[in-house]
Amino acid sequence: MSGExxxxxxxxxxxxxxxxxxxxxxxxxxADKIKSSTASIILTDNVGQLADELISxxxxxxxxxxxPLLRLYQNDLxxxxxxxxxxxxxxxxxxxxxxxxxxxxxxRIAARLKTGLSAHIVGLDIDENxxxxxxxxxxxxxxxxxxxxxxxxxxxxxxxxGVLAKPEKTSKKGEIINFKTEISEEKIKARTLEIxxxxxxxxxxxxxxxxxxxxxxxCKPETFKLIRDLAETLxxxxxxxxxxxxxxxxxxxxxxxxxxxxxxxxxxIALGVSGAMQYMVGVMDSKTIIAVxxxxxxxxxxxxxxxxxxxxxxxxxxxxxxxxxxxxx
Amino acid sequence: MRILxxxxxxxxxxxxxxxxxxxxxxVRKTIVREGIPSIINPLxxxxxxxxxxxxxxxxxxxxxxxxxxxxALEACKEALAFGADEAxxxxxxxxxxxxxxxxxxxLSKAIRKLEPYSLILCGxxxxxxxxxxxxxxxxEFLGIPHVTRVRGIKIIDDEAIVESMMEYGYRIVKVKLPxxxxxxxxxxxxxILSVFGIISASSKKLIQWCVSDIEADIDxxxxxxxxxxxxxxxxxxxxxxCEVFRGPVEETVRKAVRRLHEIGxx
Numbered sequence: 220m221s222g223e224x225x226x227x228x229x230x231x232x233x234x235x236x237x238x239x240x241x242x243x244x245x246x247x248x249x250a251d252k253i254k255s256s257t258a259s260i261i262l263t264d265n266v267g268q269l270a271d272e273l274i275s276x277x278x279x280x281x282x283x284x285x286x287p288l289l290r291l292y293q294n295d296l297x298x299x300x301x302x303x304x305x306x307x308x309x310x311x312x313x314x315x316x317x318x319x320x321x322x323x324x325x326x327r328i329a330a331r332l333k334t335g336l337s338a339h340i341v342g343l344d345i346d347e348n349x350x351x352x353x354x355x356x357x358x359x360x361x362x363x364x365x366x367x368x369x370x371x372x373x374x375x376x377x378x379x380x381g382v383l384a385k386p387e388k389t390s391k392k393g394e395i396i397n398f399k400t401e402i403s404e405e406k407i408k409a410r411t412l413e414i415x416x417x418x419x420x421x422x423x424x425x426x427x428x429x430x431x432x433x434x435x436x437x438c439k440p441e442t443f444k445l446i447r448d449l450a451e452t453l454x455x456x457x458x459x460x461x462x463x464x465x466x467x468x469x470x471x472x473x474x475x476x477x478x479x480x481x482x483x484x485x486x487x488i489a490l491g492v493s494g495a496m497q498y499m500v501g502v503m504d505s506k507t508i509i510a511v512x513x514x515x516x517x518x519x520x521x522x523x524x525x526x527x528x529x530x531x532x533x534x535x536x537x538x539x540x541x542x543x544x545x546x547x548x
Numbered sequence: 549m550r551i552l553x554x555x556x557x558x559x560x561x562x563x564x565x566x567x568x569x570x571x572x573x574x575v576r577k578t579i580v581r582e583g584i585p586s587i588i589n590p591l592x593x594x595x596x597x598x599x600x601x602x603x604x605x606x607x608x609x610x611x612x613x614x615x616x617x618x619x620a621l622e623a624c625k626e627a628l629a630f631g632a633d634e635a636x637x638x639x640x641x642x643x644x645x646x647x648x649x650x651x652x653x654x655l656s657k658a659i660r661k662l663e664p665y666s667l668i669l670c671g672x673x674x675x676x677x678x679x680x681x682x683x684x685x686x687x688e689f690l691g692i693p694h695v696t697r698v699r700g701i702k703i704i705d706d707e708a709i710v711e712s713m714m715e716y717g718y719r720i721v722k723v724k725l726p727x728x729x730x731x732x733x734x735x736x737x738x739x740i741l742s743v744f745g746i747i748s749a750s751s752k753k754l755i756q757w758c759v760s761d762i763e764a765d766i767d768x769x770x771x772x773x774x775x776x777x778x779x780x781x782x783x784x785x786x787x788x789x790c791e792v793f794r795g796p797v798e799e800t801v802r803k804a805v806r807r808l809h810e811i812g813x814x
Binding site: 291294357365486497537541542546 | 562567568570648649677678679680684685687688689695696697712713714715716718722727774775778779780781782784786790793798801807808809811814
């Protein structure tokens with residue numbers, strides 16, 4: 220039997236991050252293919268019900284490291300502990316959510332263990348030799364690479380949030396192991412003093428069933444007002460491209476794509492979005508993509524389901540009226 | 549504390565504005581980037597700008613370090629024109645095929661030759677691979693702390709207080725120097741190249757090192773020293789209806805909405 224498939228369970232303010240739960244799904248599928256089992260490792264000052272919660276989402280085992288110094292993320296201390304646990308239990312694979320914290324932590328762990336790491340992967344599978352195949356986007360998402368780590372262990376990857384679906388809770392039973400190790404303050408050289416949390420504006424993009432995406436073509440005050448009206452009528456969340464962030468129409472938190480968020484709504488409505496791959500990688504998994512753009516040659520028209528060629532200022536009022544009509548009937 | 553050397557790691561990358569021209573050689577499975585101009589990775593310019601500002605405030609010397617093919621000398625020259633004091637290009641065929649681990653190792657060996665230093669600044673990620681893995685891995689090889697996604701740096705004696713951006717909010721981190729700090733674009737607005745800068749760049753020290761200069765272990769660099777392998781490259785396939793409606797606006801929108809209704813979207 221191969222070593223276990225581990226998921227790093229990131230928690231903030233006593234709550235598990237969604238991506239750490241999503242990854243349990245991926246770990247399960249991989250573990251079945253290599254005839255192994257799954258485990259989460261969690262570092263916290265107070266584990267409470269979190270280990271049980273992880274088990275209910277499907278992991279076979281949870282390694283718990285509990286200590287007051289682990290209240291806030293401390294990269295040197297967390298690296299020490301995770302590496303020590305890895306060396307003791309020899310997992311085959313370690314999956315980490317590609318959050319700001321995950322992307323800070325994973326490279327340091329991989330460098331210490333002298334093993335391979337791939338970044339914010341968008342797909343994972345097992346090849347015919349039982350090795351983890353990692354799909355890594357490059358050049359703004361226009362190119363995908365299949366990356367493997369044939370010899371060094373564990374195989375480590377950070378996985379982009381939203382790539383895997385969240386598993387359902389079950390009444391599964393599992394094992395909880397308290398991993399004891401020496402934890403001292405002197406080990407902290409980059410000390411997180413405080414985490415300042417800012418409330419996201421409106422409905423989180425990742426949870427919305429309809430996401431309206433704003434591109435540079437929507438960045439005019441009167442056009443943006445029409446976009447907001449449409450979003451409000453549909454109960455949609457608003458996101459958009461890097462240029463729309465730079466123009467100040469949406470916030471950094473609302474950016475979709477390679478350097479922003481991945482969304483997988485039922486309907487994505489791309490308004491004035493050209494269709495650059497940097498953006499498209501973030502909406503690829505939408506069930507239906509509708510695009511409006513005045514440029515008939517915009518690449519988006521080769522990547523959408525229904526496209527409308529036209530000026531947003533002309534199209535949007537009619538589109539809104541037509542959708543309202545439909546909803547009435 | 550007196551600031552000693554500030555090392556800025558930069559990478560020459562293809563211009564992201566031209567990424568649509570990137571193709572894949574279907575036989576050799578390699579990336580073809582012919583005809584795409586090269587630039588200094590955008591965030592590395594922010595790192596350089598921050599180094600220059602720290603030098604202006606606390607003194608010290610700004611040394612730019614890059615690893616890449618001979619043409620990356622252009623990026624080094626540009627960094628000198630922006631105001632760096634010295635630039636070093638680590639350039640050797642033996643380094644070809646290095647993944648992030650092997651790259652971080654090679655950079656760490658070069659940086660060992662530049663001791664003592666107070667600070668290493670990097671862009672948080674590059675636009676080509678955008679892994680963001682090299683800065684923390686570099687810090688690990690050097691045995692010093694790191695902070696990623698840095699949007700603000702305040703130096704107090706032999707420590708820095710930095711702000712590291714998170715999804716919703718930020719972390720305040722107190723870090724002992726020397727450290728590797730990987731910066732995001734929010735940290736500053738890079739200056740514009742001046743004619744004076746370009747002229748004075750030509751008299752500045754620009755050196756090239758090869759692997760033997762940094763005494764790197766051959767087994768830890770290049771393809772041999774890279775634990776990861778790229779086994780395939782492909783362009784993501786798009787399978788969508790691509791039904792595009794055009795013509796007089798009112799009629800077009802009506803047709804499109806009717807179609808959306810037919811296929812069960814609205």
